[in-house]
Structures are given as C-alpha cells and as structure tokens.
Amino acid sequence: MGKIVLYGIEASPPVRSVLLTLNALDLPYEFIDVDLFAKANKSEEFLKINPGGTVPALLDDGQAILDSHAIIAYLASKYGKDDSLYPKDLVKRSVVDHRLFFEASMAFERALRGTTKPIIFDNETNVPQQKIDNITEVYGIVNKFLQDHPYVAGDNLTIADLSLITSISSMHAYIDSDAAKYPNLVAWIKRLEQLPYYEKANGNGTKQLIELIKSKNITIVP
Ligand SMILES: N[C@@H](CCC(=O)N[C@@H](CS)C(=O)NCC(=O)O)C(=O)O
Structure with missing residues (x-):
C-alpha cells in the first residue's frame, strides 16, 4: 500500500472526517499540520497540492486526493476489507x-x-x-x-x-x-x-x- 500523508488541522471538521475514516480502516498515516491562521494553506507549496487552498488534502503515494468527502470515499473503496463503510450496491x-x-x-x-x-x-x-x-x-x-x-x-x-x-x-x-x-x-x-x-x-x-x-x-x- 502507498504512503498516506494527511494535511490539515485537528479542529477542522472535514479533516476529522478523514481522521475517523483512517482509524476505522486501521491505516497508518503521517499528519502534516497546516496552520490556517498563519495562512499556510495559501502557501505556494500547499496550493500545488490543493489549488483550492482548503484542508483536508491527502497524498496517497504522491497522488493528491481532495475534498474530505471524495477522500473518505476513496480510502474506503481502496482500503476497506469489505464494502460495509461504502457499499458497492x-x-x-x-x-x-x-x-x-x-x-x-x-x-x-x-x-x-x-x-x-x-x-x-x-x-x-x-x-x-x-x-x-x-x-x-x-x-x-x-x-x-x-x-x-x-x-x-x-x-x-x-x-x-x-x-x-x-x-x-x-x-x-x-x-x-x-x-x-x-x-x-x-x-x-x-x-x-x-x-x-x-x-x-x-x-x-x-x-x-x-x-x-x-x-x-x-x-x-x-
Ligand atoms: N468541502 C471541503 C471543505 C474544506 C474546507 O472548507 N476546509 C476549511 C477548514 S474547516 C478550510 O480549509 N478553510 C480555509 C480557507 O477556506 O481558506 C472538504 O470537505 O474538504
């Protein structure tokens, strides 16, 4: 499996959705803090990952996956042991x-x-x-x-x-x-x-x- 990196801050609700899903799937990940109050989400480096400048953003083996809803659907589809978190039906x-x-x-x-x-x-x-x-x-x-x-x-x-x-x-x-x-x-x-x-x-x-x-x-x- 790829190396998962999550960019965000703990206080952010959509970031927490991704944290809950990573934990539900028991996946290892690295968390990188993006200080919204210091406008770190508008830095050139972060905008390369997410041009929209919002957290969460996730890298899976270097591939950017954006928007919490899209991220958690991706994680559950790719790494779920079965389809209970995101049904195939x-x-x-x-x-x-x-x-x-x-x-x-x-x-x-x-x-x-x-x-x-x-x-x-x-x-x-x-x-x-x-x-x-x-x-x-x-x-x-x-x-x-x-x-x-x-x-x-x-x-x-x-x-x-x-x-x-x-x-x-x-x-x-x-x-x-x-x-x-x-x-x-x-x-x-x-x-x-x-x-x-x-x-x-x-x-x-x-x-x-x-x-x-x-x-x-x-x-x-x-
Ligand atoms: N629909 C997006 C919303 C993301 C979002 O708005 N995140 C907020 C933090 S809770 C953010 O990054 N705000 C900074 C900004 O808009 O500049 C998602 O689910 O990922």
Whole structure:
C-alpha cells in the first residue's frame, strides 16, 4: 500500500472526517499540520497540492486526493476489507452519497462554516438568529435520516456517519441538540462516541473548535 500523508488541522471538521475514516480502516498515516491562521494553506507549496487552498488534502503515494468527502470515499473503496463503510450496491451507495452531499452543502458549508468563518477569521461577534436556525434545521433533518435505523444511511456504520458527526458535534458550540426534540440524533451521537478511536479522531478536535468559538463571546441577534 502507498504512503498516506494527511494535511490539515485537528479542529477542522472535514479533516476529522478523514481522521475517523483512517482509524476505522486501521491505516497508518503521517499528519502534516497546516496552520490556517498563519495562512499556510495559501502557501505556494500547499496550493500545488490543493489549488483550492482548503484542508483536508491527502497524498496517497504522491497522488493528491481532495475534498474530505471524495477522500473518505476513496480510502474506503481502496482500503476497506469489505464494502460495509461504502457499499458497492448502487442503491445503498446512492443513500451514502446523498448523506455526503448533504453534509458538504447543508451541514458543513451552510450551517457550520457559514456561521463560524466570520467569527474566527473576520472577528464578527454578532450571529444572526437565522444562522442558528440553519443549524437546528440540520439537526431535524439528520434526526429524520435516523428514523428507522441506527446509522444515517442504514443498519451499519458508513463513511456518511464519519462525515456528518464531525459537523454535528461542532455545531454544539452554538446550540445543544435537545434529546426531547431530536431523540434519534442524540442516540446516534452517543453511539458514535463509543467508537474506540472517537476521542482521538473527532472528540479532541471538536473540543478545540468549540473552545475557540466560545472564546469569541458571540451574541445572537435577531
Ligand atoms: N468541502 C471541503 C471543505 C474544506 C474546507 O472548507 N476546509 C476549511 C477548514 S474547516 C478550510 O480549509 N478553510 C480555509 C480557507 O477556506 O481558506 C472538504 O470537505 O474538504
């Protein structure tokens, strides 16, 4: 197998999706820190790997694989002992893919990054209520994904769970997910927290991001 190098920072949710997947697959990897606050992601060297200048980026034997969702699908397809994390059956795969695209656009980009980027990179301290509503909308939709089964794409753990949990756990910086309103979601979070590699791959980085957001003393405004 090739040498895997992951570029990122632990606080970043999409980087944590890749960390969870590398651990789920029990793969060895090297982690290279990219300090976003020092704009290391805009260095000539990093832009050669990812012209978009975002983390995560992964090198597998020198081949760049970009975007957390594409990276985890690649890793599970290439290195999975079976297809349970990313099913080959096209209908089952389409459900996983749907959850991944939902994570990318609605959960990470719209709800989490849309709220967090102005606070941590542009020193904005007012958060419009609409942005909190974007977060609770995601809680409600994921609660529905979990209506009839324990994982977001069915009866077993897939890369869709390993992707969604990283944004959802980070959203708790703004508003808790109330067990009375979102019972399936809260039970699912607890289920994923039981994974033996959860703390090192997602728990630690989530705490770092939540502490950073909370240190900014934000106010929710109408
Ligand atoms: N869809 C991308 C999103 C990556 C992304 O936006 N990463 C953020 C960190 S959480 C980043 O690198 N931000 C730096 C920037 O946009 O300059 C993925 O899943 O990999």
